Amino acid sequence: DSGVTQTPKHLITATGQRVTLRCSPRSGDLSVYWYQQSLDQGLQFLIQYYNGEERAKGNILERFSAQQFPDLHSELNLSSLELGDSALYFCASSVDTTDGYTFGSGTRLTVV
Amino acid sequence: GQNIDQPTEMTATEGAIVQINCTYQTSGFNGLFWYQQHAGEAPTFLSYNVLDGLEEKGRFSSFLSRSKGYSYLLLKELQMKDSASYLCAVSLMGYSTLTFGKGTMLLVSP
Numbered sequence: 001d002s003g004v005t006q007t008p009k010h011l012i013t014a015t016g017q018r019v020t021l022r023c024s025p026r027s028g029d030l031s032v033y034w035y036q037q038s039l040d041q042g043l044q045f046l047i048q049y050y051n052g053e054e055r056a057k058g059n060i061l062e063r064f065s066a067q068q069f070p071d072l073h074s075e076l077n078l079s080s081l082e083l084g085d086s087a088l089y090f091c092a093s094s095v096d097t098t099d100g101y102t103f104g105s106g107t108r109l110t111v112v
Numbered sequence: 113g114q115n116i117d118q119p120t121e122m123t124a125t126e127g128a129i130v131q132i133n134c135t136y137q138t139s140g141f142n143g144l145f146w147y148q149q150h151a152g153e154a155p156t157f158l159s160y161n162v163l164d165g166l167e168e169k170g171r172f173s174s175f176l177s178r179s180k181g182y183s184y185l186l187l188k189e190l191q192m193k194d195s196a197s198y199l200c201a202v203s204l205m206g207y208s209t210l211t212f213g214k215g216t217m218l219l220v221s222p
Contacts, residue, residue: 002154031208042214043155043199056209090154094208100145100157101210108152 003027006091006104014112018079021107025072025093031055032074033094033101034066038087049074081111114138116213118200123219124190132185132216134200145210146174146185147199155199158185187218195220 003026013019025032034046045058049068060066063081068074078085088108092101115137124130136144143162147155161167161176161183173186185198197215204211 002156033209035212043201043212045209045211048209050208056207058209088152100147100160101155102157103154105154 002102002104004091004093004102004104006089006107008107009105010108010110012110012112013081015081015083017081017111018077019081019109021076021078021089021091021109023074023076023091023093023104025074025091026102029093029095029102030072031094032068032072033092034060034074034076035090035092036087037090037106043090046076078109083111085109086111114202114204114211116200116202116211118198118213118216120214121217121219123221126190126192126220126222128190129186129188130190130218132187132198132200132218134183134185134213136181136183136200136202136213138181138202138204138211140204140206141178141181142203142205142207144174144176144183145201145203146172146183147201147212149197149199149215150195151197158198190220192220192222194218 005024030051046060048056066076088106090106092103146158149155159174166175199215200213201210
């Protein structure tokens with residue numbers, strides 16, 4: 001157990017639907033990062049939150065949004081889902097990058 | 113933008129030594145990370161290099177040359193459980209996000 005908790009582990013949904021992925025960071029970590037991993041693209045950075053505020057944005061689609069709550073857990077909302085959104089979604093947390101990130105076990109999203 | 117290159121696949125034999133290379137082109141480079149990822153699992157941190165030179169951690173070592181934009185991960189005394197994808201990632205000065213390469217799939221055979 002890495003200390004970063006992601007739920008659900010698996011999610012199957014239909015095109016056009018909306019889902020919410022949840023992440024609880026390691027105790028003491030203020031930063032949360034969301035990544036998407038598909039077979040052909042590798043790990044793609046989506047968005048970072050630090051202590052409740054958006055800190056950095058990567059290749060995140062307008063259909064996707066995220067937030068970090070006062071208790072530091074984060075949610076990634078994916079809407080108007082398309083087949084191409086099927087991927088592993090990882091959350092990671094850190095104190096600072098000299099120790100690297102700690103990743104959660106991921107949510108496997110399948111859009112049918 | 114940033115460009116990170118790694119070989120797609122490598123094969124090696126149990127007990128051998130393998131070197132996985134990573135080259136990067138980026139402005140504002142700060143440091144380089146290596147992660148290991150088994151299929152369907154989360155990436156796990158292996159090493160971090162910010163200065164030139166070799167960092168050794170047990171069977172794994174990582175090397176960085178900032179002037180050449182080059183790093184390698186050296187795995188010694190390979191074991192079957194080392195079969196995994198190895199991800200090279202860079203961080204930029206002033207930012208805590210990491211940009212990952214596509215990973216090198218290492219297959220260790222008996």
